[in-house]
Amino acid sequence: MLPNDKFKFEQMLREQKKVIMLSGMIDEDTTFDEIMKLGSPLIFNFKGITAINSCGVRNWVNFLKAFGENNAAFEECPPTVVKQMNMIPSFTAGAKIASVYVPYVCDNCDAETMALIDVSKFSKGKFSVKETIPCEACKEGEMELDGHPAQYFSFIK
Numbered sequence: 513m514l515p516n517d518k519f520k521f522e523q524m525l526r527e528q529k530k531v532i533m534l535s536g537m538i539d540e541d542t543t544f545d546e547i548m549k550l551g552s553p554l555i556f557n558f559k560g561i562t563a564i565n566s567c568g569v570r571n572w573v574n575f576l577k578a579f580g581e582n583n584a585a586f587e588e589c590p591p592t593v594v595k596q597m598n599m600i601p602s603f604t605a606g607a608k609i610a611s612v613y614v615p616y617v618c619d620n621c622d623a624e625t626m627a628l629i630d631v632s633k634f635s636k637g638k639f640s641v642k643e644t645i646p647c648e649a650c651k652e653g654e655m656e657l658d659g660h661p662a663q664y665f666s667f668i669k
């Protein structure tokens with residue numbers, strides 16, 4: 513296993529709030545004991561998470577239950593995390609979701625990009641996201657949302 517495949521986290525402070533930058537893979541070997549010791553509330557930044565397997569999901573769900581979902585906020589969740597959020601309601605439980613990355617693909621040059629979307633004001637069935645954005649790579653094509661918004665945002669309660 514390459515070192516960058518392992519799970520890591522870093523703590524930072526943003527306006528007096530503790531932000532935990534998660535990175536790497538969440539799997540059967542991932543423990544959140546060290547994060548638990550940091551106290552709450554915490555903001556979990558998932559930007560650096562590259563993969564989660566089913567054992568990792570179980571570890572995370574157990575951690576969140578013990579940590580207290582009301583003391584947790586999620587931000588910058590990449591598609592691999594959003595997928596779990598949509599499939600497994602207890603992955604987020606009652607945690608506050610601040611922002612997620614939405615994948616776009618260019619219809620002209622196949623370039624891919626991720627747009628960070630603030631979902632904090634979205635509610636069930638009430639959200640707005642651009643279906644297309646201009647392509648920065650070829651400057652000609654339109655980038656289309658890769659997937660169905662209603663499906664992608666089904667984690668919103």
Ligand SMILES: [Zn+2]
Nearest residue numbers: 618621647650
């Ligand atoms: Zn393009």
